[in-house]
Amino acid sequence: MGGEGLPLAIEDLEVRSTDGRVLLSVPRLELPAGGTLGIRGPSGAGKSTLLFALAGLQDRMTGRIRWGDTDLGALRSGPRTAFRALHVGIVFQDFLLFEELGPLANASLAAMYRPRAERPGIRDRARRLLRRFGVDEDGRTVPTLSGGERQRVAVARAMSGDAAILLADEPTANLDRDTGERLLADLLARVRENGTTLVAVSHDDRLLARMDRVVKIVDGQMVSAHA
Numbered sequence: 001m002g003g004e005g006l007p008l009a010i011e012d013l014e015v016r017s018t019d020g021r022v023l024l025s026v027p028r029l030e031l032p033a034g035g036t037l038g039i040r041g042p043s044g045a046g047k048s049t050l051l052f053a054l055a056g057l058q059d060r061m062t063g064r065i066r067w068g069d070t071d072l073g074a075l076r077s078g079p080r081t082a083f084r085a086l087h088v089g090i091v092f093q094d095f096l097l098f099e100e101l102g103p104l105a106n107a108s109l110a111a112m113y114r115p116r117a118e119r120p121g122i123r124d125r126a127r128r129l130l131r132r133f134g135v136d137e138d139g140r141t142v143p144t145l146s147g148g149e150r151q152r153v154a155v156a157r158a159m160s161g162d163a164a165i166l167l168a169d170e171p172t173a174n175l176d177r178d179t180g181e182r183l184l185a186d187l188l189a190r191v192r193e194n195g196t197t198l199v200a201v202s203h204d205d206r207l208l209a210r211m212d213r214v215v216k217i218v219d220g221q222m223v224s225a226h227a
């Protein structure tokens with residue numbers, strides 16, 4: 001895997017709550033393959049909602065989210081899951097690590113969903129990333145990890161599969177300045193090297209300053225977009 005990213009094209013996207021309220025509306029947004037997009041905005045604005053939609057994890061949505069030739073909105077849940085397993089690495093805001101597994105097993109999770117031939121490469125990358133991020137993997141499970149360590153495992157997991165699309169929800173939020181800087185540098189180096197398309201939600205100005213483009217979301221609406 002690895003290699004080229006996928007271009008993103010959103011048209012008339014609306015995500016609703018269970019009671020029919022519009023949580024997010026994005027009339028149009030485009031990002032070329034290998035582009036990097038930052039999303040900022042106040043708490044509760046709809047940033048994570050957008051990231052979930054981009055991952056094909058939103059059921060109550062209308063409109064189009066195209067990654068290359070694939071329109072996520074037109075896919076049923078099975079093919080959407082398959083698309084995500086193959087093409088998307090995600091750093092969730094609350095990490096969603098498997099508590100009973102160790103750092104390496106968590107960081108290698110993409111291996112479970114990929115062809116057998118790719119699995120050793122994914123495990124090797126996961127191991128290297130954890131070492132690089134300073135997470136000691138020996139005999140540890142998630143409950144023994146600090147918040148910052150969990151975040152680094154989550155980032156390693158999203159990166160180890162070398163997916164064409166990387167979605168990250170506040171990937172540096174729990175890290176001190178130096179650790180955050182190192183992780184960000186590694187993440188961006190890999191993204192640029194592989195031509196990965198990156199969408200990152202963040203309040204971190206250092207991260208946002210390094211994106212090709214930043215959009216702001218307020219009250220579920222995209223209020224500014226500059227190149």
Ligand SMILES: Nc1ncnc2c1ncn2[C@@H]1O[C@H](COP(=O)(O)OP(=O)(O)OP(=O)(O)O)[C@@H](O)[C@H]1O
Binds near residue numbers: 044045046
């Ligand atoms: N499934 C849902 N049903 C109802 N409301 C929801 C649902 N998911 C999210 N919301 C609401 O949608 C709004 C946007 O939430 P979202 O998590 O996208 O915000 P955010 O911008 O990521 O915030 P933060 O920076 O605090 O993480 C919030 O008001 C939230 O309560």
